[in-house]
Amino acid sequence: MIAKLRRFFEAHTQAVSPEDKAHQLKLAAASMLLEVVFADDTLTAEEEALLPKLLTDTLSMSEADAKILIDEAKSVQGSATSLFEFTSAINAEFSLAQKQQLLLAMWQLAYADGQLSQYEDQIIRRTADLLYLKHSELIQMRNLAIAANRHIDQAPQ
Template sequence: MIAKLKQFMHSRRQAQSPEDKAHQLNLAAATLLLEVVYADEDFCESEIQLLPGMLVNTINISLAEAEELIEEATKVRGNATSLFEFTAEINQQFSLEEKQQLLLSMWRLAYADGELSQYEDQIIRRCADLLYLKHSELIQMRNIAMNDQ
């Protein structure tokens, strides 16, 4: 059963066009950033306003594309069962530098309202682990984000 599921998922990935794969990757990154925004259940306007710009800078898309992606990520996020489905996609496609940039964007979003909640911290740390980033990289990106404030 598991072998059949793996085979199905592998064939599904190969059947996607390059545009579909890029969109899925961008959607995964957007969803992770959105997780930080929703982590503390305190919808801070500064975080919400910062999100489209973070997507533009992190995954090199236009502002209009970022806003569409946020809408779609909001829907996908509600149906997600874990962060793994998003981080797995990113692990396959992102370089180390791109993963670090994504993590830095997550920290910047978390600090946008001037304070870091324990839930934001927890989401970011869990994502860093799932992205196979070292603890020192996690701390380095956090310090950069803190100094940007």
């Protein structure tokens, strides 16, 4: 009986290649960023332009790959039932610095249009909790995003 169960589980569990695992992590991170983008039900031109750049910076990928990942994440993100689906994979593999970088990217997206909606704020705070980040880290990443946004706003045209 135990041998039959073992064969059943071995037949139904797939070995995940390192490439597939890396892609799943990138997909989870992109989906988290999309959660912020769609939190206020508005995709602004600033957010749309910033999203691929944040993915290239945060996940070290090309802009073309980032755009493909965004399209894939849109389909995955729409069928997700909770943030936990994404954060559990990220928690298992990301370092503290990578989690902080992702949170910073989320804040940057939230402030891209010049205003923070309460829904964007809630998603980012919930994500920080699910990523086991301290409140001080949440505030630090928010302050960095605000400072970066001010710097962009004051740049000469």
